[in-house]
Amino acid sequence: MKERQVEHQEGWASRIGLILAVASGAIGLGNFLRFPGQAAQNGGGAFMVPYIISFLILGIPVCLAEWTMGRMGGKHGHSTPFIFREYLKGFPLKLSGTIGVMIPVMIYVYYVFIESWCLAYAYYFLTGQMSLNGSTQSEMTKQASTFFLHLTGAEANGSSFQSPIIVFFLLCVLFNFLLVYRGLSKGLEAFAKIAMPLMGICATIILVRVLTIPGIESGLAVMWNPDWSKLTQPKVWISAAGQIFFSLSTGFGIALVFSSFLKKKDDVVLSSLSSASLNEFAEVVFGGMITIPVAFLFLGMQATSFGTFGMGFIALPSVFGMMPGGDFFGGLWFLVLFLAAITSSVTMLQPGILFLEEGFHVGRRKSSLLLFLFTFCLCLPIIYFNKDFAALDIADFYIGTIMIYILASIQIFIFVFKIGVDRGVRDANEGSLIPFPRSIRFVLKYITPWFLLFIFVSFCYMNLPEYLDKMNPEVMGLLAENKGENVEDAKTKATVARSVVIGLFLIYGFIYILVSKALDPKKEKVVV
DSSP: OOOOOOOOSOOOSOHHHHHHHHHHHHSSHIIIIIHHHHHHHTTGGGGHHHHHHHIIIIIHHHHHHHHHHHHHHTTTOSSHHHHHTTTOOHHHHHHHHHHHHHHHHHHHHHHHHHHHHHHHHHHHHHTTOOOOOOSSHHHHHHHHHHHHHHHHTOSSTTGGGGSTHHHHHHHHHHHHHHHHHTOIIIIIIHHHHHHHHHHHHHHHHHHHHHHTSTTHHHHHHHHHSOOGGGGGOHHHHHHHHHHHHHHTTTTSSHHHHHHTTOOTTSOSHHHHHHHHHHHHHIIIIIIIIIIHHHHHHHHGGGGGGOOHHHIIIIIHHHHHHHSTTHHHHHHHHHHHHHHHHHHHHHHHHHHHHHHHHHHHOOOHHHHHHHHHHHHHHHHHHHHHSOGGGHHHHHHHHIIIIIIHHHHHHHHHHIIIIIIIHHHHHHHHHTTOSSOOOHHHHHHHHHTHHHHHHHHHHHHHHHHHHHHHHTTOHHHHHHHHHHHTOOHHHHHHHHHHHHHHHHHHHHHHHHHHHHHHHHTOTTSOOOOO
16 A cells, blocks of 8 residues: 655654754763763773764764664654665665664663662652761772662662662652653654753862862862873773764664754754754763762862762762762752653653554553553563663663664664765754864765774674673573682573573564564555
8 A cells, every 4th residue: 555644743843952952962970970980991081082083983973873864764753663765675674773772762771770760869869868878988888889789689680679769760750651651752853852951050060169179179180180001002092083983872773863853954963963952061061070080189189990880879979978069069969860851751762652652553642551551561571670780781781882873883784884974964064053064074985984883883792792691591600619709690690681682582573563564665654
């Protein structure tokens, strides 16, 4: 039967709303937690060199390509499989479309759990219930660590359901549902217009407080007196490229979906550059200038020993506990993290809902309910098997790193070799307030695809063997025995990791079937 196209009823109320919505999706915990942790462990200010280079070679080109491809493919629909139908067909279309639907939905599954930690910390700080009263720095850090592990249920599998975190998790799920239920303009866009300025105001207040702490210049020195020797280490460059992907939400497919609502007369060049710039400002100014200096001021070089979660939920609470007015500023800081997290998680749900609407003619209310039931069920194993964050760590590696790289690569190779950079640039310039930068056109043609491929292969070479070992109970048991750790615990974590990966394959297969049915040419499609 001939395919029939019907004008989609949703859209953006304003260009600034679109920019804020896309930026709010990108500005998340990666800016305020992951970036400071990466910078602290990779030479401080020296990390900014590969970071900026990666932003210019990967970040901006991929953002521009995503926005352009989204607007070009929007005539077919507003979810990834239908947008990609402009460029692909057959098995490649189904394969890529499935990845585009799966990534944001599955990242939401574990991201909303971390989001609940931020809400819980904001509540406990603002109500004065953190109770970090150690007389020494080490005692304070130990108390903060105990509080974090107990709250998140990381001490033993199943303990999350006996912790207050489950209440905060349910609140976050409900809040996300209500925002998505209201649609793009009345839900996400309206909330982004409030949350983004509020986030900026709160972060500015904290930044001013941090910069007025006596002796803060010693903490700032970590950022402005870089360890240049770190630049000789390949790991630093790979970490910088990975951070750009994570912080810009490049490869999530979210900007691709949101820009598909734009018409030819609507700008894509300035809009994409504006959203990317807002994200980088938040990351470098607020994430880098607050977290790193204050952590090094109070904790010294010990701050580099904390990972992403440790820096955000152990080191910083210890710092706020030692700081005058720490309860207020700690509560304000975790409110910023919560706002950053929820604006991101809401955007992650939109591609899945749009797919259900377009592919199966399901209305907004029903598609929202179906997706929330689906994601809620998938959240429960992540929350239950949370000892040492085993399930969360594996899910984040394969979905939040590997699959994101794959989708970003697919998009860039389509733009460069299928559409053609020159044609893509001509399309991008239609309706744009500024021309497509000539330098980015050159970078897209000759540098970005191969740099992207090199970084991906290097990253997998350096990290994939470790994560494959994490799924092998015998290997992990032997490693634990050599370290004098609990062998059974290590084997259990490996079994959990293996189960998560098997589960991800099954979920991919399920979504692939849905995508195949939605794209069936014999079935009449109505985009509603």
